[in-house]
Amino acid sequence: MSSLYMKQLTAYILLFTILLFTACQENFEHKTVVCIPVYGQSLALGEEAERMTDFDSLAAYANGRIVTENLDHKFGYFDNDPKKQWFKKTIGYQKRAYELSLYKMAEVLADQFGEDTLVCIFPGGQGATAIANLSKGTQPYQRFIENVQTAYETAQERGWDFVVPAICWMQGESDIVDYPSTNYHDMLTQIWKDMNDDILQITHQKDSIPFICYQANSLGRAVDFKPEAYECRETEVPQTFVNLLQNNPRFWASGPTYPYSCVNEKIHIDAKGQQSMGMLAAQTALGIMKGSERFRGLIPVKTSFEDNNVTIELNVPTPPLTLDTTQVRKVNLYGFSVINQKNQDIAQNIILEGNTIKIHCSESPAGCHVRYAVNGDYMKSGNQHGPRGNLRDAKGNWCYQFDMPLE
CATH class of the missing domain: 2.60.40 (Immunoglobulin-like)
Known part of the structure; x- marks a missing residue:
């Protein structure tokens, strides 16, 4: 075999390898990732809400522009242990694949955005957990911040812009029914400050990150609750949301949970209720991004x-x-x-x-x-x-x- 032929063959192989390598690379056009996660306890995680959203349909919705913290389409199982979460998402484990308010919120937002904008959603927190055990320094808090950082770094690797315009807050039931000796107002304002500061250090965005607040309404689940008692400790948490919506510009409204059905009339709103909360959150998020007057709710x-x-x-x-x-x-x-x-x-x-x-x-x-x-x-x-x-x-x-x- 002549040396000329060998050189030509080597050149063809090299060219083919380059073309194959190039074809296998993802061609990332410029995008903007709008990340609006939810953080809290069981309602944030959708517990007991039988899933209505089909994950394949959600992945295909709006040409695939709804993504997770990994900027992929592996929706579903949540766990504070990242290895366990990865494994169960990979095998399509369905036991903790509940209906999240974020699914409907993301669909509504994706309909409002162009093809160059992705909506990044994921839940964080832990069920049956008071606010003190969700604050900075706890495992759920750290895991949530890590998920934001993962999303940001993945976007950066692809040359995309990344912004967190808001966070949906869904927590309070445990602080109503378990009577912890904490000041919910002070703890909620502190967790907003900590989360805002920590995420701004990651994203380097200029605008602060408001909380979109629902309202926990689980008074009846508290063992000592008496509607006609003059001193009613159970109302501290729901009243905190009202006070912050009245006076604090960092808190925007979505709505209370009482207008919706609860699974077995206990504590968790059902899937339709989760979708309704998601639609409210989407409307508020759009107002935030448009620079509208703060939505304080009714x-x-x-x-x-x-x-x-x-x-x-x-x-x-x-x-x-x-x-x-x-x-x-x-x-x-x-x-x-x-x-x-x-x-x-x-x-x-x-x-x-x-x-x-x-x-x-x-x-x-x-x-x-x-x-x-x-x-x-x-x-x-x-x-x-x-x-x-x-x-x-x-x-x-x-x-x-x-x-x-x-x-």
Whole structure:
């Protein structure tokens, strides 16, 4: 065999190898990755919510523009142990493949974005866990930050932009039912600061990262809960969300959980409820990214009283106010109560007037607590027998549960 032939053969082999190598490389066109994960306890992980979303369909949705923390399409099993999670995702293990609010949120967002934008979603946290055990320094917290870093580094390797415009917060049930001796307001604001600082160090983005907040409504699952008790420790957590939505620009609203069915009327909203929460989160996320006015949800902004009457002024996103007894089973006075220091409900009737609720009482409400959705059957949750109210706006934003003193 001539040396010329050998040189030509070697050149052809080299050329073929180069072409084959090039063909096997992924051609990453420039993209922007919008990452909006969820963090919290069991509702963040979708526990007990029988999955409605088909993973193959989700992977194909919007030309594959919905991805996980690995910027791939292996949706499903979650675990704080990364090796266990990798293995069970790889084999398609279905036992912990629940319906997440993030699936519907991602679909709604993907419909709004162009072909150059990916939506990165993943859950973090741990079920049946109080906020103190989800804060900085805990395993769930560290794992969550590592997942953000994985997504960021993968995007960087591909030459893509990466931003975390918001985080969905879904936690609070354990801090309602287990009576931990902590200040939920202080701990939630601290975990926001820690998470914001840690993620900004990774992404180097300029804008801070707000929390999109649902509201835990599991009062009825607390063993000592009494709706007409003047001192009601169980309302600290849901009221914290109201206070932050009133006053803290880093917290945006999605909505409360009471308008939805719960699995066995216990603590976890079902798959349809998870999808509804995802749609609300998507609408809020879009507002954040567009630089819109902060969405605070349907919440009270001022309470006052005169003679025997209470007036509650509300932030109403889409007027008019509506009393809906179809989606949520009717409850006494549509969920409103006025509790005096004798542990008595003195509310007699309510009237809707514009963006206000007027409550007529049997006596002066001075020094009382005015409440909404602080009721329900013992050990029940959800829209049929749990703590609930019937007040929403024209767009389906339901009023947040609240407990406020009249001073």
